[in-house]
Amino acid sequence: MSNIAGKAYAMNVITPIKSYWAWINKLIFWAAIKFPGALTGLITLSLIHYARWVILKDSEFPHLAKEQPKEKLHYTYMLFFSNFNGSWDQYVDSFTFAIPGGLDLFWKWNIRYPKSVTLTPFHKYIRYNQIETIHYYSAYPLAAANDVKAAKQVKTALTQFHQDSQTLSDDEFMAGYKTLLRGLQHDLGDMYPTPIVTMAAYEVQERKYKHEREQAALAGGENG
Amino acid sequence: MTQKLELTDIQGNVLRAYGRFGYPVARYVFFNIRDDRKGRAFVDAISKRVTTAVEWGDGPGQIKQPDWTLNIAFAYQALKELGVPRSSLIGFSPEFISGMKDRRDILGDDGPSSPEHWDPIWCSNRVERDKDIHIFISLNARLPQFLLEAYQWLLGEVDKTGGGVVQLDGHRGDNGEILPYQDSHIVMENGQPTAKEHFGYTDGISDPVFEGVPYDEARLPGRGKQMPNGKWAPLATGEFILGHVDEAHEYPPAPEPVLLSRNGTYMIYRKLHENVGTFEAYLEEHGSKFPGGKELLAAKFVGRWRDNGAPLVSAPDTAAKAKFDADFAAADAKTKDKMLSDFTYDNDMSGGKCPFSAHIRRINPRASLEMVRGDKPGAMKISTDAFDTPGALTNRRRLLRRGLPYGEVKDRTRDDGNHGIVIMMLNADINRQFEFVQQQWVNYGNDFIAANDKEIILGNHSVDDKLPSKAVLQVEPDSNEAPYILPKIPRFVETRGGEYFFVPSMTALRMIAKGVVDPT
Structure with a gap:
C-alpha cells in the first residue's frame, strides 16, 4: 500500500x-x-x-x-x-x-x-x-506534472526548429537557436529523483528495496 | 498594528536581529545537564540575565540598551532532563523531538554536508548521553570586551553548578583548534563594519515583519505579506510565535499548558561553511563568459548586487544599477532601507531580471508563485485573482533569520579556511516553514517550474558527476538573448552542524527552572 x-x-x-x-x-x-x-x-x-x-x-x-x-x-x-x-x-x-x-x-x-x-x-x-491507495503505479517516476508539460514543449519546439533551420545561414541559425532557448527557458529543468516526501515513506521504500535485493540474491542463488 | 506583543515575556533574539541593533560580536555556548536539580538551578540563575524584547530608551523609567545580551534555548533532551512532564513533551513538534541530524535526508545534508563531517560537538550530539546538546546560550555584545565580560559571568554560573551542568567542547576554530564555544561577528571591509557575509553579499535584508513588533513598523514595505491592492500588511504573529493566531486563523500546534508554549518559538541553528575558493573560481570562470559581466552574474546568483544589496528587479543591468546607486547615495536611511526591501516580482514574472533559482526569489518568492505561462514563448505572467491572496503560497513559509558570519577569509583562493555563517532561523512550525523551504525551494525546483534545479548559492549541488546541478538564468522574453545556463554548479555552502531548539518565553523559562510545568 x-x-x-x-x-x-x-x-x-x-x-x-x-x-x-x-x-x-x-x-x-x-x-x-x-x-x-x-x-x-x-x-x-x-x-x-x-x-x-x-x-x-x-x-x-x-x-x-x-x-x-x-x-x-x-x-x-x-x-x-x-x-x-x-x-x-x-x-x-x-x-x-x-x-x-x-x-x-x-x-x-x-x-x-x-x-x-x-x-x-x-x-x-x-x-x-x-x-488509502492500494495499488499505484507511475511509468515516469522522475516526472512531475510540470516536467511532462515542459518535455512536450521541448520536443515540439526542437522538432520545429530542426525543420525550419535546414537552410539557414550561420548567423540566422544562431539567432534562431537563441530564440529556441529563450522560448524554452522555463522548460529546461533537470529531472532527478523526487525529494523524500516524509521520513516514514522513505523508510518504507528503503525496506522494500532491501527486501527486493534479498529476494533477487536468493533467486540468483537458486538458479546458480 | 492592532496588538502589541508582551515584550517583557518574549526573548529579545526572537524579535531583534542583534547585529542590526549595534551588537557586532556574538558567542554561542552549549551545555549538557548531568543533574536535573542543579540543571534547574542553573536555568534559574541564567533566567535573571536573559534579555527580553522590551523597548529600550534613555528616558526616566525606561530600560537602557544593555552592553551585552543573553538568550537561552533548549533541545528536546534538555526538557526531558529538566523534568518537563511527558504529557507536555508529547505536544512538541515531531521534528524538534527527532532533531536535525535525524532529518538530514529531508534537509539534503548529504555528501560533504552529512553529519559525519560536522564539527565534533555536533557529531557526538544524540550519540553519547553525556555529550548530548541540551542548552544553547547566545551572548551578543556591543564591543569585544563586553562579550568577554558576559562569557566570564556565564562561566561563573556554570562553576556554581559543581558539575551539574557541563560546557560542551567541539567547535572548530580559526586554525583547526577545538573550542568550547562558537564565535561569530560581522565582516569588516577596509576597516568598516558591513552587513556582508564571506561571498560578499549583504545579508538579512528581507527579514519578515509581523503583527505586534513596535520597532518594525517602518520596515513593513517588502517584508510583510503582499496584498491584492499592492500594499503590504504584517504577517500574522502565530507564524513566528506560539500561542498567537497564524495565517490559517488558528493557533499553531504547541505543547500544553499554554503558559509553557505561548510567546515561545522554535529555533533552527545551522553552521554553514562557505567554500570561498570554489565560489571565486566559478564566478571568475563564468563571469568572463556571461554577457553582463562578472558582477551582474554574482547578482544573478542571489538576486541582489554585491556592493550595496540593490535588488535586481529594481536594477536589472549596469545602466539601471548606476541610476539606482545615484539615488541610493542621495537617500536618507529610511529611504535606503525601502529601496532595498520594497519590491515585488510583478514586473519580473519571467525572471529576466531576477532568475527563478536566485537566492532571494527561492527563499521568499513574495507573490511570484501566482503564475501561469505567458503569451510569448519563455514568458510567465501573473494569474490575476487566481488565489485568495497573492502571497498564498508564500505567507506560511516565512522564516525569521538571525545570526552572523563566523571566521575570517585569509585566502580567497581556498575553501579550507574557517569561514561561514551561523544562521538561526525562527518559526512556529519547523516542518511547514524551515524544512519546506530547505527541501522544496532550496534543494528542489518544482514550485518554480524548474524541475530538480536547485537554488544557486545554498543548494546541495551534487558532487556526483552523473547528476550535475545546473541553473537557467532567464532573459526577457521580448529580447534577442538566450538564457545563460550555469553548468555543473559546485557546492558553495556545506553544513557543519546544527540542531532544533525551543526558545521559551520568560514565563516558561521560570516554570522550567522551578520544575512546576504541569498541563493538568
Whole structure:
C-alpha cells in the first residue's frame, strides 16, 4: 500500500452528502466546466496532475459478485480523486491557502464539512474521509506534472526548429537557436529523483528495496 | 498594528536581529545537564540575565540598551532532563523531538554536508548521553570586551553548578583548534563594519515583519505579506510565535499548558561553511563568459548586487544599477532601507531580471508563485485573482533569520579556511516553514517550474558527476538573448552542524527552572 508513486501522490476522498444537496453540487460542477474561469486558482497550482469530483448515488457503488454483501447506504457520496506532486501537507495546504472559497463551494453541502479555514479541522476532515491507495503505479517516476508539460514543449519546439533551420545561414541559425532557448527557458529543468516526501515513506521504500535485493540474491542463488 | 506583543515575556533574539541593533560580536555556548536539580538551578540563575524584547530608551523609567545580551534555548533532551512532564513533551513538534541530524535526508545534508563531517560537538550530539546538546546560550555584545565580560559571568554560573551542568567542547576554530564555544561577528571591509557575509553579499535584508513588533513598523514595505491592492500588511504573529493566531486563523500546534508554549518559538541553528575558493573560481570562470559581466552574474546568483544589496528587479543591468546607486547615495536611511526591501516580482514574472533559482526569489518568492505561462514563448505572467491572496503560497513559509558570519577569509583562493555563517532561523512550525523551504525551494525546483534545479548559492549541488546541478538564468522574453545556463554548479555552502531548539518565553523559562510545568 502506498499513496506515493515516483513524484506523484494519489488522493481519494469520499464524503457523504444528502441526496437533495447532491443536485446542487452537480449544478456547480456543470457551471465550473462551462465557465472554466472559476478554476483559475486550481489551474495556477502547478503541482496538480489531475483533479476530479464525481457524485455517486447509493446505487452506483460497485457490486462485483453475488457473494459481496450488499451495503445499506444512507447518503449520496462525493468522490474526490486527485494526483499531485509533493506531500499531502503541501497539497492540502496549497488548496486552503490559495483557493479556500473554491473548496468551500465544492464541499459546502457535504455532511460535517468544517470549511477550509481554519486549517486543522479541514485537515482532520480530509484525513478521516481519505481512502488509502492500494495499488499505484507511475511509468515516469522522475516526472512531475510540470516536467511532462515542459518535455512536450521541448520536443515540439526542437522538432520545429530542426525543420525550419535546414537552410539557414550561420548567423540566422544562431539567432534562431537563441530564440529556441529563450522560448524554452522555463522548460529546461533537470529531472532527478523526487525529494523524500516524509521520513516514514522513505523508510518504507528503503525496506522494500532491501527486501527486493534479498529476494533477487536468493533467486540468483537458486538458479546458480 | 492592532496588538502589541508582551515584550517583557518574549526573548529579545526572537524579535531583534542583534547585529542590526549595534551588537557586532556574538558567542554561542552549549551545555549538557548531568543533574536535573542543579540543571534547574542553573536555568534559574541564567533566567535573571536573559534579555527580553522590551523597548529600550534613555528616558526616566525606561530600560537602557544593555552592553551585552543573553538568550537561552533548549533541545528536546534538555526538557526531558529538566523534568518537563511527558504529557507536555508529547505536544512538541515531531521534528524538534527527532532533531536535525535525524532529518538530514529531508534537509539534503548529504555528501560533504552529512553529519559525519560536522564539527565534533555536533557529531557526538544524540550519540553519547553525556555529550548530548541540551542548552544553547547566545551572548551578543556591543564591543569585544563586553562579550568577554558576559562569557566570564556565564562561566561563573556554570562553576556554581559543581558539575551539574557541563560546557560542551567541539567547535572548530580559526586554525583547526577545538573550542568550547562558537564565535561569530560581522565582516569588516577596509576597516568598516558591513552587513556582508564571506561571498560578499549583504545579508538579512528581507527579514519578515509581523503583527505586534513596535520597532518594525517602518520596515513593513517588502517584508510583510503582499496584498491584492499592492500594499503590504504584517504577517500574522502565530507564524513566528506560539500561542498567537497564524495565517490559517488558528493557533499553531504547541505543547500544553499554554503558559509553557505561548510567546515561545522554535529555533533552527545551522553552521554553514562557505567554500570561498570554489565560489571565486566559478564566478571568475563564468563571469568572463556571461554577457553582463562578472558582477551582474554574482547578482544573478542571489538576486541582489554585491556592493550595496540593490535588488535586481529594481536594477536589472549596469545602466539601471548606476541610476539606482545615484539615488541610493542621495537617500536618507529610511529611504535606503525601502529601496532595498520594497519590491515585488510583478514586473519580473519571467525572471529576466531576477532568475527563478536566485537566492532571494527561492527563499521568499513574495507573490511570484501566482503564475501561469505567458503569451510569448519563455514568458510567465501573473494569474490575476487566481488565489485568495497573492502571497498564498508564500505567507506560511516565512522564516525569521538571525545570526552572523563566523571566521575570517585569509585566502580567497581556498575553501579550507574557517569561514561561514551561523544562521538561526525562527518559526512556529519547523516542518511547514524551515524544512519546506530547505527541501522544496532550496534543494528542489518544482514550485518554480524548474524541475530538480536547485537554488544557486545554498543548494546541495551534487558532487556526483552523473547528476550535475545546473541553473537557467532567464532573459526577457521580448529580447534577442538566450538564457545563460550555469553548468555543473559546485557546492558553495556545506553544513557543519546544527540542531532544533525551543526558545521559551520568560514565563516558561521560570516554570522550567522551578520544575512546576504541569498541563493538568
